[in-house]
Amino acid sequence: xxxxxxxxxxxxxxxxxxxxxxxxxxxxxxxxxxxxxxxxxxxxxxxxxxxxxxxxxxxxxxxxxxxxxxxxxxxxxxxxxxxxxxxxxxxxxxxxxxxxxxxxxxxxxxxxxxxxxxxxxxxxxxxxxxxxxxxxxxxxxxxxxxxxxxxxxxxxxxxxxxxxxxxxxxxxxxxxxxxxxxxxxxxxxxxxxxxxxxxxxxxxxxxxxxxxxxxxxxxxxxxxxxxxxxxxxxxxxxxxxxxxxxxxxxxxxxxxxxxxxxxxxxxxxxxxxxxxxxxxxxxxxxxxxxxxxxxxxxxxxxxxxxxxxxxxxxxxxxxxxxxxxxxxxxxxxxxxxxxxxxxxxxxxxxx
Amino acid sequence: xxxxxxxxxxxxxxxxxxxxxxxxxxxxxxxxxxxxxxxxxxxxxxxxxxxxxxxxxxxxxxxxxxxxxxxxxxxxxxxxxxxxxxxxxxxxxxxxxxxxxxxxxxxxxxxxxxxxxxxxxxxxxxxxxxxxxxxxxxxxxxxxxxxxxxxxxxxxxxxxxxxxxxxxxxxxxxxxxxxxxxxxxxxxxxxxxxxxxxxxxxxxxxxxxxxxxxxxxxxxxxxxxxxxxxxxxxxxxxxxxxxxxxxxxxxxxxxxxxxxxxxxxxxxxxxxxxxxxxxxxxxxxxxxxxxxxxxxxxxxxxxxxxxxxxxxxxxxxxxxxxxxxxxxxxxxxxxxxxxxxxxxxxxxxxx
Numbered sequence: 085x086x087x088x089x090x091x092x093x094x095x096x097x098x099x100x101x102x103x104x105x106x107x108x109x110x111x112x113x114x115x116x117x118x119x120x121x122x123x124x125x126x127x128x129x130x131x132x133x134x135x136x137x138x139x140x141x142x143x144x145x146x147x148x149x150x151x152x153x154x155x156x157x158x159x160x161x162x163x164x165x166x167x168x169x170x171x172x173x174x175x176x177x178x179x180x181x182x183x184x185x186x187x188x189x190x191x192x193x194x195x196x197x198x199x200x201x202x203x204x205x206x207x208x209x210x211x212x213x214x215x216x217x218x219x220x221x222x223x224x225x226x227x228x229x230x231x232x233x234x235x236x237x238x239x240x241x242x243x244x245x246x247x248x249x250x251x252x253x254x255x256x257x258x259x260x261x262x263x264x265x266x267x268x269x270x271x272x273x274x275x276x277x278x279x280x281x282x283x284x285x286x287x288x289x290x291x292x293x294x295x296x297x298x299x300x301x302x303x304x305x306x307x308x309x310x311x312x313x314x315x316x317x318x319x320x321x322x323x324x325x326x327x328x329x330x331x332x333x334x335x336x337x338x339x340x341x342x343x344x345x346x347x348x349x350x351x352x353x354x355x356x357x358x359x360x361x362x363x364x365x366x367x368x369x370x371x372x373x374x375x376x377x378x379x380x381x382x383x384x385x386x387x388x389x390x391x392x393x394x395x396x397x398x399x400x401x402x403x404x405x406x407x408x409x410x411x412x413x414x415x416x417x418x419x420x421x422x423x424x425x426x427x428x429x430x431x432x433x434x435x
Numbered sequence: 436x437x438x439x440x441x442x443x444x445x446x447x448x449x450x451x452x453x454x455x456x457x458x459x460x461x462x463x464x465x466x467x468x469x470x471x472x473x474x475x476x477x478x479x480x481x482x483x484x485x486x487x488x489x490x491x492x493x494x495x496x497x498x499x500x501x502x503x504x505x506x507x508x509x510x511x512x513x514x515x516x517x518x519x520x521x522x523x524x525x526x527x528x529x530x531x532x533x534x535x536x537x538x539x540x541x542x543x544x545x546x547x548x549x550x551x552x553x554x555x556x557x558x559x560x561x562x563x564x565x566x567x568x569x570x571x572x573x574x575x576x577x578x579x580x581x582x583x584x585x586x587x588x589x590x591x592x593x594x595x596x597x598x599x600x601x602x603x604x605x606x607x608x609x610x611x612x613x614x615x616x617x618x619x620x621x622x623x624x625x626x627x628x629x630x631x632x633x634x635x636x637x638x639x640x641x642x643x644x645x646x647x648x649x650x651x652x653x654x655x656x657x658x659x660x661x662x663x664x665x666x667x668x669x670x671x672x673x674x675x676x677x678x679x680x681x682x683x684x685x686x687x688x689x690x691x692x693x694x695x696x697x698x699x700x701x702x703x704x705x706x707x708x709x710x711x712x713x714x715x716x717x718x719x720x721x722x723x724x725x726x727x728x729x730x731x732x733x734x735x736x737x738x739x740x741x742x743x744x745x746x747x748x749x750x751x752x753x754x755x756x757x758x759x760x761x762x763x764x765x766x767x768x769x770x771x772x773x774x775x776x777x778x779x780x781x782x783x784x785x786x
Contacts, residue, residue, distance in 0.1 A: 298694030343649030
């Protein structure tokens with residue numbers, strides 16, 4: 085049927101009118117439910133704003149049309165795509181690695197921050213401050229090749245479970261956000277992760293869980309060194325920070341890696357504020373969205389006072405500038421995907 | 436016709452035989468000229484190796500099949516995709532910028548390396564060594580926003596001409612390599628630039644010239660700082676090196692940005708040696724290729740003794756390990772694209 089239709093509507097003006105009509109139909113269909121691209125979202129301002137943005141920026145005759153090459157959408161990971169409470173998953177991984185590596189380091193029983201990390205003495209560990217945390221992160225993330233580290237992350241994720249939800253961390257992802265990722269990709273957007281977490285901690289699993297390939301994952305990193313070992317080249321992870329992809333670092337990381345400004349940005353904390361500001365300052369229609377964790381019963385409720393994923397100044401700026409703030413409790417019909425279903429995002433080809 | 440054929444060949448085995456036959460036909464067609472994907476290449480070992488690689492890695496029933504997501508091909512830029520003699524284009528740009536900025540810096544008439552850069556005293560400039568060169572590069576590449584720098588590069592390329600070929604630098608690209616880029620993309624490979632040159636110097640034009648979008652350009656970089664200027668966020672380019680994407684740095688840059696190992700790598704100098712080693716060490720079929728500049732008449736002839744684009748140890752390794760070495764003089768029918776034709780790569784959608 086399609087070739088016939090195309091012949092009918094061959095003059096430019098008629099084609100434009102036809103496209104416009106299709107556009108209007110798409111909004112209608114999208115909002116009507118039969119082909120609802122965001123079924124886990126309740127009807128509300130957040131859902132309507134996303135559908136409106138996608139429809140207006142992808143209709144070829146729209147004043148807000150964005151060419152496919154410029155459809156870059158960036159997503160924070162911790163607290164935006166998956167659970168970040170009670171502790172960032174990567175910190176939990178690091179603490180588990182400390183336990184696994186302890187037999188090779190008998191001195192850790194006496195030396196901080198390892199002593200308290202091993203004994204589970206939270207107050208003593210907290211007293212070691214940022215320096216203690218950084219030491220735990222660096223010791224557990226360096227000293228091996230990139231291939232070895234990838235294997236360690238993959239094996240850990242196969243067995244580790246979230247302490248409250250009793251499911252693998254890769255199943256502690258937000259079903260409504262999986263739908264947003266798929267909807268944006270189906271509409272020709274290239275979806276990127278831009279996270280304060282380590283790129284190498286995310287890349288082993290983002291493709292199967294989110295449909296986001298490794299080359300679209302931007303994150304913090306350690307320095308690596310190219311080395312020949314018995315004639316085989318390896319990349320060795322060094323105990324030295326290369327880049328922190330958080331706060332001011334997010335626009336920097338986006339510019340370094342993508343070299344284009346996003347047209348849509350999704351976050352949940354003050355760490356995402358500059359990414360949203362950078363996105364908002366581009367020309368043309370833009371979408372800025374923050375997930376507000378308001379649901380203590382089904383997930384967590386936290387914002388201005390939280391040490392993990394604090395949302396304070398960015399929340400004020402969102403209100404002042406009209407960015408979308410998702411109220412998890414009222415906007416999301418469900419939080420997590422079903423435990424035994426395949427990842428929805430797998431069905432959608434990565435872009 | 437296609438749907439009917441598909442119905443005919445519905446059993447898996449028959450389908451496989453059919454695909455195999457199609458595969459053989461493709462090699463034949465590719466080499467026969469009627470649908471020659473590399474018309475500017477003479478028949479020879481280099482061309483046959485590339486076609487063989489593409490056919491064997493993209494046939495779904497081939498033992499060497501590579502899934503589309505893993506089809507990453509990386510290309511050096513200077514000397515591999517465009518001319519790098521008598522001087523890297525980016526250095527020429529920097530020297531022109533010194534002249535343009537000189538009126539704001541009267542002290543440059545007295546201070547090296549600026550004095551000799553302005554007067555064209557090559558011996559005196561050379562005597563300032565790497566430090567002098569680095570100073571010229573940093574002074575001309577920092578102190579402005581990323582948007583301002585992009586504008587400066589774009590405007591310079593619109594008027595600058597190569598001193599010998601009297602054409603814009605973006606027309607001093609190699610027609611045979613444009614065909615390789617297009618052929619690989621048509622075969623489902625994602626083409627990346629991995630260059631010692633500045634990513635921000637390449638990104639303004641790689642999409643229109645090579646069909647390679649900014650997010651697939653990996654290069655050297657300066658540090659940038661996120662700043663608010665009158666309420667508008669900008670990224671300011673700082674006079675500090677962030678990353679040198681050359682030699683050992685190429686596998687590091689690939690891992691940082693792509694997070695996957697390439698399956699094909701194209702270079703022309705010792706600066707590409709580690710990228711080719713890193714590529715070669717992956718599992719499965721791999722393609723490593725070096726362009727050897729052997730054509731003083733149509734372009735340049737240089738290798739082991741050249742200060743620009745030296746090809747010495749990588750040439751030895753290529754011979755020892757059977758990497759493809761292109762003999763520009765005998766392998767390439769033509770060097771540059773026609774001056775007034777649209778870029779061939781424009782016709783091919785970027786991947």
